[in-house]
Amino acid sequence: MIDFLLKKLGRDGSIRKSKGHREEGIFSLTSGYITLETKLGLTSTNRCGICIKNVNGTYFSDVINEVQEFLRISNSEFRTEHILINDKYGYLWIMIRGISIEDILVASNGIADVITERGFKDQMLAAVFEFRKTVSPNPNLDGPQVDSPQFLIFNYNREKFYPFVPLAAQEKRRSDLELALTSIISKEIPWETDMTVWYPMWDMPFDKLKN
Amino acid sequence: MSRPWQRRDTGLTLRMITSFFILTVLYLVFLGVLVYLGVGFIPITIVASMLIIAQWYFSDKIVLWSSGAKVVTREQFPELHGLVERIVARNNLPKPKIAVINSAIPNAFATGKSQRSSVVAVTTGLMDILNSEELEGVIGHELTHIRNRDVLVITLASLFSTIAWYLMQFGFYGGLYGGGMGGYGGGRNRGGGGGAILIMLAVAAVTWFVSFLVIRAISRYREFAADRGSAQMTGKPVQLANALMKISGTMQRVPNKDLRKVEGLNAFFIIPVHSGRQTIANLFSTHPPVEMRVQKLLEMEASMA
Numbered sequence: 037m038i039d040f041l042l043k044k045l046g047r048d049g050s051i052r053k054s055k056g057h058r059e060e061g062i063f064s065l066t067s068g069y070i071t072l073e074t075k076l077g078l079t080s081t082n083r084c085g086i087c088i089k090n091v092n093g094t095y096f097s098d099v100i101n102e103v104q105e106f107l108r109i110s111n112s113e114f115r116t117e118h119i120l121i122n123d124k125y126g127y128l129w130i131m132i133r134g135i136s137i138e139d140i141l142v143a144s145n146g147i148a149d150v151i152t153e154r155g156f157k158d159q160m161l162a163a164v165f166e167f168r169k170t171v172s173p174n175p176n177l178d179g180p181q182v183d184s185p186q187f188l189i190f191n192y193n194r195e196k197f198y199p200f201v202p203l204a205a206q207e208k209r210r211s212d213l214e215l216a217l218t219s220i221i222s223k224e225i226p227w228e229t230d231m232t233v234w235y236p237m238w239d240m241p242f243d244k245l246k247n
Numbered sequence: 248m249s250r251p252w253q254r255r256d257t258g259l260t261l262r263m264i265t266s267f268f269i270l271t272v273l274y275l276v277f278l279g280v281l282v283y284l285g286v287g288f289i290p291i292t293i294v295a296s297m298l299i300i301a302q303w304y305f306s307d308k309i310v311l312w313s314s315g316a317k318v319v320t321r322e323q324f325p326e327l328h329g330l331v332e333r334i335v336a337r338n339n340l341p342k343p344k345i346a347v348i349n350s351a352i353p354n355a356f357a358t359g360k361s362q363r364s365s366v367v368a369v370t371t372g373l374m375d376i377l378n379s380e381e382l383e384g385v386i387g388h389e390l391t392h393i394r395n396r397d398v399l400v401i402t403l404a405s406l407f408s409t410i411a412w413y414l415m416q417f418g419f420y421g422g423l424y425g426g427g428m429g430g431y432g433g434g435r436n437r438g439g440g441g442g443a444i445l446i447m448l449a450v451a452a453v454t455w456f457v458s459f460l461v462i463r464a465i466s467r468y469r470e471f472a473a474d475r476g477s478a479q480m481t482g483k484p485v486q487l488a489n490a491l492m493k494i495s496g497t498m499q500r501v502p503n504k505d506l507r508k509v510e511g512l513n514a515f516f517i518i519p520v521h522s523g524r525q526t527i528a529n530l531f532s533t534h535p536p537v538e539m540r541v542q543k544l545l546e547m548e549a550s551m552a
Contacts (some may be wrong), residue, residue, distance in 0.1 A: 075552040125507035212489045219545035235506035
């Protein structure tokens with residue numbers, strides 16, 4: 037098993053090259069985040085959450101153990117921390133924090149690989165990446181919640197990103213900020229153009245990751 | 248759960264179309280009577296041009312009257328006045344009159360013969376659902392219509408179709424009665440012209456239909472231009488995009504239900520049915536589809552950032 041994990045890790049950069057098109061999807065953020073930073077003043081908090089539909093049974097928990105093992109091994113190379121959270125919807129969240137956005141992209145990609153190879157690809161719902169506004173190059177877009185997090189949700193089923201900017205604690209959305217995100221980045225990363233499937237994810241356990 | 252602003256604003260459009268339709272029918276009947284009475288070509292042309300000029304002159308009054316818009320003072324709507332003043336001051340435009348329509352359906356329009364006499368009208372429903380930045384976007388759109396003299400453009404475009412219509416009619420009468428401008432005795436001698444009249448009607452209908460489509464196409468183009476103008480005036484295209492989505496009810500299509508709940512119900516795998524691009528409907532509409540306008544506004548936003 038460790039052999040397999042080490043193979044997954046590969047040596048510098050080899051992971052990226054061995055990816056299928058799904059992983060290309062998430063990896064598009066390696067250049068996309070620069071655009072978000074320069075054009076919208078949004079920086080990655082280097083935190084992400086992978087949302088997986090829970091399955092009862094030992095085989096699935098073995099896979100999750102394997103994922104954790106992978107994260108532990110990769111820790112030395114990708115500098116990530118992680119925790120597992122079960123939410124009220126019956127989903128398992130693997131919350132990851134890294135030093136740079138590349139850390140969490142490589143880690144989430146590795147997780148997806150492990151889960152896919154063990155046959156649980158369809159259980160993976162979404163990977164969520166968190167951003168926050170630091171400086172504002174465009175003060176016009178600043179609403180009352182300048183500091184509230186903005187998310188890019190990657191839907192594994194449709195292999196596309198869409199924006200999600202919740203209005204703090206109200207189960208409402210800042211659609212103007214979501215449109216601003218769309219205008220800036222929809223050409224650079226695989227983008228969900230059908231707004232009817234921009235499903236929100238309320239109360240994500242990002243606060244469970246200590247800063 | 249259907250909120251008033253989700254419905255299409257057919258009421259206002261219908262009222263205005265009906266008003267102008269009735270006016271047009273009145274003109275045609277009136278001119279028809281003149282022709283029947285045997286009035287000559289030149290007097291009829293003069294009367295027709297006077298009617299068109301009168302309609303042009305009173306167009307804003309007719310529009311305001313038919314839409315039920317009331318011009319409001321700064322004391323009645325201080326915030327609305329302040330908002331318009333900020334935009335016109337920034338862009339060095341004359342301040343239009345401001346009118347409000349008491350309707351829950353969000354809508355806005357601009358009318359006026361010149362920049363000075365122009366009126367911007369908004370419904371109370373529009374002010375209810377939009378925040379001030381979105382409202383600025385909509386006002387900027389209407390102010391661009393005024394700055395671009397779109398009322399004049401559309402009136403001129405309609406005028407050509409009207410003139411074409413009359414020319415054709417007189418051409419046929421001329422042909423029917425052996426030429427000349429005279430037309431004396433036009434009321435008699437009507438037998439035997441049935442086929443010609445049918446052809447005349449058909450040609451008139453085609454002329455009208457083609458000019459109708461052309462006017463619609465011009466109008467759609469002016470809408471894009473007004474969106475662009477608004478984006479330049481406010482510097483916030485995304486706010487107008489937001490307003491357009493709210494007004495059209497497209498915003499409702501961005502779901503509020505959690506992805507995890509939806510996935511649980513398996514509803515996620517239902518592929519949303521897109522009713523195709525209704526190109527035929529687009530041909531007839533005065534406004535381009537909201538999706539297209541939002542798309543263009545987002546492109547502007549991206550280029551501004």
